[in-house]
Each structure stands twice: as C-alpha cells, then as structure tokens.
Amino acid sequence: MFSATGFSHPNIALIKYWGNRDNRLRIPSNGSISMNLDGLYTRTQVWFDSQFDHDELFLEGHQVSGTAQNRVSALLDRVRDMAGLALYANIQSHNNFPTGTGIASSASAFAALTVAACCAARLELSQRDLSRLARTGSGSACRSIPGGFVEWQPGDDDETSYGFTIAPASHWELVDCIVIVSQDPKHTSSEDGHALAESSPLQNTRIADAPGRLDICRRAIKMRDFDALAKVVELDSNLMHAVVMTSNPPLLYWQPATLAVIQAVKEIRTQGTAVCYTIDAGPNVHVICPKENADYISAQLNQIHGVQKVLTAHPGGKARCIIDEDENIASK
Ligand code: DP6
Numbered sequence: 001m002f003s004a005t006g007f008s009h010p011n012i013a014l015i016k017y018w019g020n021r022d023n024r025l026r027i028p029s030n031g032s033i034s035m036n037l038d039g040l041y042t043r044t045q046v047w048f049d050s051q052f053d054h055d056e057l058f059l060e061g062h063q064v065s066g067t068a069q070n071r072v073s074a075l076l077d078r079v080r081d082m083a084g085l086a087l088y089a090n091i092q093s094h095n096n097f098p099t100g101t102g103i104a105s106s107a108s109a110f111a112a113l114t115v116a117a118c119c120a121a122r123l124e125l126s127q128r129d130l131s132r133l134a135r136t137g138s139g140s141a142c143r144s145i146p147g148g149f150v151e152w153q154p155g156d157d158d159e160t161s162y163g164f165t166i167a168p169a170s171h172w173e174l175v176d177c178i179v180i181v182s183q184d185p186k187h188t189s190s191e192d193g194h195a196l197a198e199s200s201p202l203q204n205t206r207i208a209d210a211p212g213r214l215d216i217c218r219r220a221i222k223m224r225d226f227d228a229l230a231k232v233v234e235l236d237s238n239l240m241h242a243v244v245m246t247s248n249p250p251l252l253y254w255q256p257a258t259l260a261v262i263q264a265v266k267e268i269r270t271q272g273t274a275v276c277y278t279i280d281a282g283p284n285v286h287v288i289c290p291k292e293n294a295d296y297i298s299a300q301l302n303q304i305h306g307v308q309k310v311l312t313a314h315p316g317g318k319a320r321c322i323i324d325e326d327e328n329i330a331s332k
Helices: 067-083 105-120 127-137 139-143 190-199 203-208 210-223 226-245 256-270 291-302
Strands: 003-008 011-015 020-022 032-036 042-048 056-059 062-064 089-095 149-153 162-167 174-180 276-278 285-290 309-313 320-323
Touching: 003 105, 011 139, 011 210, 011 226, 011 276, 011 285, 020 190, 032 139, 032 210, 042 105, 056 067, 067 089, 067 105, 067 127, 089 105, 105 127, 105 139, 105 320, 127 139, 127 162, 139 149, 139 162, 149 210, 162 210, 174 291, 190 203, 203 210, 203 226, 210 226, 226 276, 226 285, 256 276, 256 285, 256 291, 285 291, 291 309
Parallel strands: 056 089
Antiparallel strands: 003 042, 003 320, 011 032, 032 149, 042 089, 056 062, 149 162, 174 285, 174 309, 276 285
C-alpha cells in the first residue's frame, strides 16, 4: 500500500517573498515571514500504484493537465528518486477555500502534496527537508510545512533555503479577516510575477531593506507588539505591490474594492482599533487584528461595496499526513 493523505494550511505572508535568485530551485531574493491560517486547509491524497502509466492529478474531482500537472510531477519525481520508487501516482486534492485569488493556495497545495507523497513513499524526512522539498514546488509552500509563525531563511542553495517556526500558533491570538472581493482566477500567476520582479527599478531597494523589515517583524511577533507589526506589515505589502506595478510589463493585482478595503482599514485604525492590511498576489485583502477586534472589524468590512464575504482564520499548525488504509482510497 503506497497511499497517504496530507493536510496543510495556507499561510499569509507578513513579510513577502517576491522574486527569486534561482527560479528553478525557488531560492528567493529575500527572506520572508508568515502565519499559517487555521480553518483553511488543503487535503491531498497521493496513491502510487503500478496500474498508473503516468501521474494523474485531480483538483476538486476534475482532472488537470498542463503546467499544474507538470509542477506536481516534478515534485513527485524528487520523491520517487529519494525513495527509489518507480510508480506513478493518482493525486486527489481539495481546498475548503477559493483557489487562485491571493489566498496562497499553491502554498497549502504543495505542502499537503509533499507530506502526502513522502508519507505514501515511506520516506521519513525531517521537517527541514520537507520544507526544502515543498519549496521546489511552490516557494511559499516551505512556510506551510512548520506550524504557527514561520520564517523562510532565503539561504544560498537548496540545502540552506527552508522555513522554520519562530513562534507556535498559540503564541499570539491574532485573526486574519480575509476579505474576498473576487473569486476569479488571477491573470498573472505568482510564478510569472516572480520572474518579472527584477525588471522593476524598485526591486533592488526592496531587497536591500528586507533584513531590517524581517528583524522588526520577528521582534514584533516575539514581543506581541501589534503596532510595530502593523507598521512593518503594511510597509512590506506596499513595497511588494510597488514592485509589481513598476515591473516590465507592469502588473496590477488590485481591484476598486481592494482599495476601498485599504481605506476602511486606515479609517478603523484612526478611530482607535488596532488593525492592519496585507495583500498577496491577488485582489483580496488580509486584514489582521488582535482577536478581540475581529468581530467588529469583520462586520465593518462586510458593509463595504464590492466585498463578497469575509473569512476569518487564526494562527494554524503544521502540515501533517496519515497513511491510508485500503478502504480510505477515495479514488478506488
Ligand atoms: C505574493 O509561492 O505562490 O504570496 O513559488 O511561483 O509558487 P511560486 O510562488 P508563490 O509566491 C507567493 C507570493 C506572495 C508572497 C508570499 O507568500 O510570500
């Protein structure tokens, strides 16, 4: 039996990964810090079996080919090499949240795939090695392997580039109010965005200043200093989107409702409620606040024209897997 199911949470980057020093291995241009998102998850089953003559990928029950399938097969090839396994796989993956909209679905997708594939192939890797492996599938996935608040040290090569926990999920009761303004797939993938980052005249400045922002963010998390966190998180998000908007060709992930949410967050803060925003590669806005403010802020955000819904997530744990027994193979 070579089947296992992996579970993992997406993560929200507090300090962003944008641009690679090595696009193939996903060695990033700068370090990043994120928080895993409890309540949102990807569940992926990997079943290696001699009956398959190629890898078959199913997302939400629909077979997928092309780039997505190639990225998945490339990761499985690494697992097969390490395990000495010569079997193709059937992969069934489900998200309980909308994909492709700036909730980092590729992070949880590749983290769940990595733990499921290693578990199914009976490969016992350290968390560091799981994180390195997940990184080769999608950079941000290396931060969904460990739990809680996670830093991705950029490193110089495959060995030294991985994510590790800087504080457990229980350390700080923050809430991410995820404001959905669009569920359409984005026009430009993060993969293509990373490749364009260097063409922005602002990217070098963003990277040069990243160690300082990482220090501030790490310290703010350790000290549970929300004001310091809010300042550096918004600065870092604005810097990433400045690079995005000034790359060649320029990209723009925002929509009118994205800006309306940014303005509302500033207004709520002016009135004395601790809150900040951050935006990944999509139009949806992650509004982060201490737990006690979450209900009020969610209710305010829900009233904004163009907001479809607001999901809430607390700091989440690490990726994990279970080995499937015969009767659990969904696709049988
Ligand atoms: C804006 O990890 O999705 O969310 O490695 O090409 O899969 P690939 O990129 P991905 O990039 C994430 C970009 C971001 C910022 C972040 O999560 O740090």
